[in-house]
Amino acid sequence: MNDTTTNRAPGRPRSERAEKAIIEATLDLLAAESGVAGVSIEAVAARAGVGKTTIYRRWPSKEALIVGALGAAKGELPAPSGASAREDLLEIARTFAAERKKRYSRCFWNVVGGAEKYPELYARYKQDVIEPRRAVIREVLRRGVETGELRADLDIEAGISMLTGSLSTKTPQETFPEGYAETVVDLLLTGIGAPS
Incomplete structure (x- = not known):
């Protein structure tokens, strides 16, 4: 029996591709004419092609998501x-x-x-x-x-x-x-x- 253990958090590993798609979708919506009002977790999930839970695992709120996306862009x-x-x-x-x-x-x-x-x-x-x-x-x-x-x-x-x-x-x-x-x-x- 192999005694090696890995220190991985439970659940599925985070997908860098999904994270990038979420950030891009957030920025696309934020850059639109409606700005902040046009950004919602539902709209980002639909545009990024991910489930809402995928977003909430990384960002607990719309505000956190927007700030995270802006930080990534800057x-x-x-x-x-x-x-x-x-x-x-x-x-x-x-x-x-x-x-x-x-x-x-x-x-x-x-x-x-x-x-x-x-x-x-x-x-x-x-x-x-x-x-x-x-x-x-x-x-x-x-x-x-x-x-x-x-x-x-x-x-x-x-x-x-x-x-x-x-x-x-x-x-x-x-x-x-x-x-x-x-x-x-x-x-x-x-x-x-x-x-x-």
């Missing part, structure tokens, strides 16, 4: 190399600019635009998707202050808002011109860079 910011504050901010800004080219940028607008109508969804989106990304920028700015590259009196939160705001103000249909991320970072550093 992904994590790249870990800054630490070469310099400018280089780190450029990496982050280029990632933000590239995200606008993705087909799901409208999803984020629909959630942000529906913040008043869906405050719990928006709060969870901010906590689970936006705040971890802001934490990466916060660390870059703090390190820049410590190394003397950035002003000692820098308001870190204002710096984060200046960077993210300039890279997220256009509508989903608009794109950034070539070199926009670099322009944003260089203009930002004009204001927050340490005096020479």
